[in-house]
Amino acid sequence: MLSPLREHLRDTFWFAPSAALALVCVLWLLAHWLDTAIVDELHRQQEYEAITDLIGLVDDLKTVVTTVSSAMMTFIGVVFSISLVAVQMASGLTPRVVRIFVRSRITKLTFAVFLSTFALSLLVLTSYSGETDPRRVDSVPVTQSVLTIVMVALSLLLFIAYVNATLRLMRVGHVVERITAEAFQVLHKMPRGGVDGDELPGESGQVGHSGRAGLLRDVNIARLVRAARRQDVVLRLIPRIGDFVVPGTPVLAVHGGRAPSRGALGYTVSVGVERTFHQDLGFGLRQLGDIALRALSPAVNDPTTAVQCLDRIEQLLAALAHLPLGSVGHRDRQGTVRLVQPVPSWGDFVDLGFAEIRTYAIGSPQVTRRLMAALDELLRLAPPERAEPLLRHRALLVQAVERSVPESAERAFALEGDRQGIG
Template identity: 35%
Template sequence: MPLTRFVHAVRSSLWLVPLLCVLAGVLVVLCTLWLDRRSGYTLVPLSVTGTPSDAQTTLSVFATAMASLTSLVLTVTLVVVQLAMGQFSPRIVGALLSDRFSQLAIGLFGATFVVAVLTLREIRGSDTGTVPGVSMLLSHLLMAASLVTLVLFVHHSGQTMRASGLIDLVGDRTRDLITSSSSASPGPATGPDADGNVVPAREPGNIVRVDRAGLVAAARRADCVLELVPVVGDFVPGGAPLFRVHPGPGQAQDVAGPVSLLRAEDIARLVLVGPERVHAEDPSYGLRKLVDIAERSIAQPFDDPTTTLQSLHRLHDLLRQLAVRPLPPGEHRDPDGVVRLVERTLSWEGYVRLAFDEIRLAGTTSPQVTRRLCAALHDLKGVAPPDRQAPLDRQLRLLTAAVHRAYDDEEDVTAALTPDAEGIGSGADVTTAVRLGTSAGVRLGARVPG
């Protein structure tokens, strides 16, 4: 039991590992100082360490820098803890405080400070005198390691402060606990995926990149068709189906043939899995981020519809680019024209719903949001081909119904459904009409019915 308590203290306390690192630094520098005294301070010449005055200046800078870096690391750690408590959960604090990399960084900076101070005390003289050369080299080595660790720590802290970083921190530790608590290997798959024609995911994570050319080549060699089960960007649990293998034209009667010619590890390796979604091959993730910003901006306590409008500007622009372009195909063929890889891709209706559904539901009571949505939808209807009009009509219909439910006064309803590229600022009902050629009676800027 005492050993168990000690192990628990090591894993859960922030101070123990740094303290052990500092003590290790003290022991190491005492050994190097003893070695320097034993050799008469001649193991390392002054041409390498510099004069005693130079060495004193260098070590003073090292000690000051390490004190500042240690304070910085402790401050960043506390900031991460506060952000995690306020935005996510106070129960995640224990995982953050027991983060091993942060503990080692604090310990390394503390050990470097102690080594620099103890070495500084051993220097004698100014221009001529004695310099503990081995201890000086140790100080330089620890300082270089501290600089590298500082850069890695900043990167590590930035990753940890992300929502996905905190979720992965807890998820990975719990997964390791589940794995280590059971000595038995997982049982065989059951159900429809147990037929042997499934390639499982090797590790959990989001689909970041797919080597489609490599998959097509592998499927051609095995004369089969690979079906990518998740959509690019989806999260895949470890061991979940990643691919389904279907017989190719030459193996229509041989169900087991495709699998026998494929190695699951080689196929799974052609799909890059990461801790979170990225923009590499997932344009819908960009829309997802903009929608999150827009929806969060109009939620309490922020109540910032202007930021929502800025997100809608970019969503409008992105959908305008997609409206006139063919979407990526879901079938990939080999040089002979045979389909070897199939995958699900987001349709035009999917992009429209991703961009507007949540904002429409959350921003119905904000006239700025509804007017900007109307402006975007009317503009998109002007450029989208006929087969892409239905999703836009659906959004307009649902937006109109939601505004009628939100407002009792018909004038408010009419104002909320007036297209306005600036929310309230450039609509036909709030700007002056521009007249061109009074004799011809041409007038621009007049309000358009409906």
């Protein structure tokens, strides 16, 4: 897997607009050079009438560029206001889904193009000299003005796409779908080969965390594999992605030799204030569970949203049912395992997906019926050796409903599996 730098930049909002502003300055310099070259060529050919025509055209375009310069900041304010409203509504589902807006490509692209258009219009205005004598004109900003109009047209198209994307992200069904899609991206990147810890060479040392405290967001797998290959050892990540680590916490165990140098292990472990999807298999289930719990709270009382989350939780668990879990191995080019990374076990995933929802679903037959259907379906799909946690949650659900619902008919209704909850 490549360096997580790209994923870290996607979790920031400053990089794309900053890069766009730098790029538009380069484009303006190229356009300015092209305008100067055109006028120089016309001077060389003594086409002064053509220069006069260009000056007249630019005078007309200057009005458009001036209008764009004054109106674009207002347009940016409108987009920013829409984003704040969308983020506020999304945080009502769970604060952890706000990252969807931060990582949204269309949002970053829209802001980047709008800011670039505004900056370009200011730069173009500096190129208008007001000189009308074609023999004394050094440059006529025709290309720059046309480029500004093209950027305005692109801004309008992106605004339409941005509004459409933002309205979709304000719908809980689409948010749940996005979370599921990102969880499957992590799942598809995960190595398929499980690793038995008993097969590793004896542990010869440990490497402690030397950075700031925080949640383990991801590790630079490629760099760790290279360091282990050069030292001819196997490294084993001790905490799981998402664990909280403090300075001194053992993060790497070394098997089969001496630990790589601190320099070789530099910038291999990344911590932060919140979890990310980059290498975190359980983060998708965590977010879906949080949305379902918020929907089941007395203040919201929205069991249909909880059922939507259970649909996706079942989908994720069905995909995990036949995969080797517990630990995965990352190999070097020769096929030798050089890094062992712990991942949650099958029981951990089942608990993460169902434990809290099962606890708070009592009293909502729509949710208990959907939960019963999900457990029955996963019992059918999962291998027999993975049935235990599913049977445990099924038994606990039955016991909780029997304690809370005194009427036998209501109990039977609440415990009848239904893939729509109440369909």
